[in-house]
Amino acid sequence: MATVSDTSNLNTEYEAVVVGAGPAGVTCVGNLLERKVAPILWVDHDFNGGRVNSKYREVPSNTKAALFIDFATAVAPFRKIVSGTPSRSRWEEPSGSDGVSTDDKPDKLQSLRQLDPQKGCELSYAADMIMMLTEGLKKTPGVTAVRGNVSDAQLFGLTEQWNVNVQGHKKSADPAEAFSATTERLILCTGSSPTDTPLPGNTKDIPHFDLDDALSPSKMSARLSGLGPTTISVIGASHSAILVLRNLYNLASSIKPDLKIRWLTRHELRYAEFMNGWILRDNTGLKGEVAVWAKEHLEPENFKKSDVSKYIDAITYEKGKDEATFEKHLPGSDFVVQAIGYQRNATPTLTTTDGKSITPYYNHKTGGFEYDSGSKTDRTKLPGMYGAGIAWPERVTDPHGNVEYAVGFFKFMKYIKRVSPEWN
Numbered sequence: 130m131a132t133v134s135d136t137s138n139l140n141t142e143y144e145a146v147v148v149g150a151g152p153a154g155v156t157c158v159g160n161l162l163e164r165k166v167a168p169i170l171w172v173d174h175d176f177n178g179g180r181v182n183s184k185y186r187e188v189p190s191n192t193k194a195a196l197f198i199d200f201a202t203a204v205a206p207f208r209k210i211v212s213g214t215p216s217r218s219r220w221e222e223p224s225g226s227d228g229v230s231t232d233d234k235p236d237k238l239q240s241l242r243q244l245d246p247q248k249g250c251e252l253s254y255a256a257d258m259i260m261m262l263t264e265g266l267k268k269t270p271g272v273t274a275v276r277g278n279v280s281d282a283q284l285f286g287l288t289e290q291w292n293v294n295v296q297g298h299k300k301s302a303d304p305a306e307a308f309s310a311t312t313e314r315l316i317l318c319t320g321s322s323p324t325d326t327p328l329p330g331n332t333k334d335i336p337h338f339d340l341d342d343a344l345s346p347s348k349m350s351a352r353l354s355g356l357g358p359t360t361i362s363v364i365g366a367s368h369s370a371i372l373v374l375r376n377l378y379n380l381a382s383s384i385k386p387d388l389k390i391r392w393l394t395r396h397e398l399r400y401a402e403f404m405n406g407w408i409l410r411d412n413t414g415l416k417g418e419v420a421v422w423a424k425e426h427l428e429p430e431n432f433k434k435s436d437v438s439k440y441i442d443a444i445t446y447e448k449g450k451d452e453a454t455f456e457k458h459l460p461g462s463d464f465v466v467q468a469i470g471y472q473r474n475a476t477p478t479l480t481t482t483d484g485k486s487i488t489p490y491y492n493h494k495t496g497g498f499e500y501d502s503g504s505k506t507d508r509t510k511l512p513g514m515y516g517a518g519i520a521w522p523e524r525v526t527d528p529h530g531n532v533e534y535a536v537g538f539f540k541f542m543k544y545i546k547r548v549s550p551e552w553n
């Protein structure tokens with residue numbers, strides 16, 4: 130793989146530049162190749178599978194294992210990597226094929242295939258699959274993978290092409306030798322990170338415990354087990370918050386009985402529910418083993434009789450009362466974990482070639498962007514720029530009219546399959 134210290138033999142013109150090599154970047158490169166859009170310049174800080182591999186390997190999935198197999202066999206370039214032959218997938222045969230290789234050789238999805246397809250699994254299985262596809266895509270003709278940081282891009286108004294600048298990444302060992310490329314398609318798959326906001330008044334000096342570390346039982350144990358009596362407050366009631374509570378409870382009830390947990394939540398627990406052919410709260414509700422654990426231990430009717438109440442103190446409060454609640458209940462905590470959502474990572478700085486700043490507004494239906502071009506009062510299409518993944522998801526409306534953002538490997542795949550043929 131090229132690094133930014135080794136860019137002398139790179140092309141400078143590409144059909145597409147894909148920024149990010151998490152599940153969304155992998156999805157986009159696979160779909161572009163399937164549509165014969167090449168050459169592709171693929172840039173990532175470290176090509177390490179995105180956050181699912183670097184942070185969430187120990188997290189239980191909220192989707193069933195079958196969906197990871199469906200993802201890995203959804204496009205011909207993936208199937209070639211998975212099995213060595215471009216076997217058919219359920220996309221071409223909606224009535225049943227599971228994407229198993231058509232030859233007799235076991236494909237590279239054996240560890241996923243050994244799982245119960247209808248149940249969740251540790252995300253390490255999904256992360257290994259993403260790494261396997263990443264390695265395969267990097268070697269696929271038409272793909273140039275470069276480790277670096279896309280810092281900024283300029284739009285040429287006349288040709289509607291982008292000039293994309295790549296720098297060394299601060300975490301990379303490579304010296305920062307910058308280079309540029311031009312392209313008609315700039316595709317952002319830049320991901321999101323946990324929201325960690327400053328806390329008010331008398332609570333602002335309480336150390337924050339990183340949500341990603343709290344989602345990892347091994348990191349949490351390494352950090353907390355050697356300390357004396359510890360109080361840790363957890364804010365939130367989402368999937369991540371419940372996972373953190375469960376990790377903390379497991380630690381307290383095994384090797385750290387002097388751990389006390391304050392759980393601050395402003396709404397009741399919300400679960401995904403199977404309806405007639407669709408799922409209510411598919412993207413926001415608790416699912417899988419996390420939902421089972423929450424029902425069993427955290428629902429008010431079970432909480433008091435559950436062992437968790439020995440360690441967890443539940444504090445409920447109303448929306449809008451955050452500040453007063455935090456000032457009252459957080460003091461005395463050794464750490465605070467905020468499990469209150471995820472926000473987009475910084476995106477490359479965008480300008481026109483004459484130096485005007487471009488603020489992109491995402492279109493959650495087409496995967497494209499709009500901007501204030503200055504020539505009209507309305508926003509206009511931002512030529513050639515697209516986005517996918519947790520930072521740039523599809524907006525979906527369920528049969529009850531609830532609006533959600535579709536985040537998950539297979540959801541990215543379905544969305545990109547639908548919209549990318551229009552990414553001209």
Ligand SMILES: Cc1cc2nc3c(=O)[nH]c(=O)nc-3n(C[C@H](O)[C@H](O)[C@H](O)COP(=O)(O)OP(=O)(O)OC[C@H]3O[C@@H](n4cnc5c(N)ncnc54)[C@H](O)[C@@H]3O)c2cc1C
Pocket residue numbers: 148149150151152153154172173174175176177178179180181185188189190191192252277278279280318319320321344369471474475476477517518519520536537538539
């Ligand atoms: C706790 C948790 C559990 C989840 N569980 C599941 C699950 O069970 N099933 C499921 O399907 N989905 C799950 N998801 C949702 C989703 O699939 C993951 O969040 C997924 O990692 C998002 O992928 P992504 O590619 O959008 O972003 P990321 O994985 O964050 O990847 C973004 C990549 O872009 C790179 N990058 C960013 N900016 C630049 C730049 N300027 N230049 C170069 N590189 C750049 C980063 O280094 C990174 O590698 C979960 C999410 C979370 C948070």
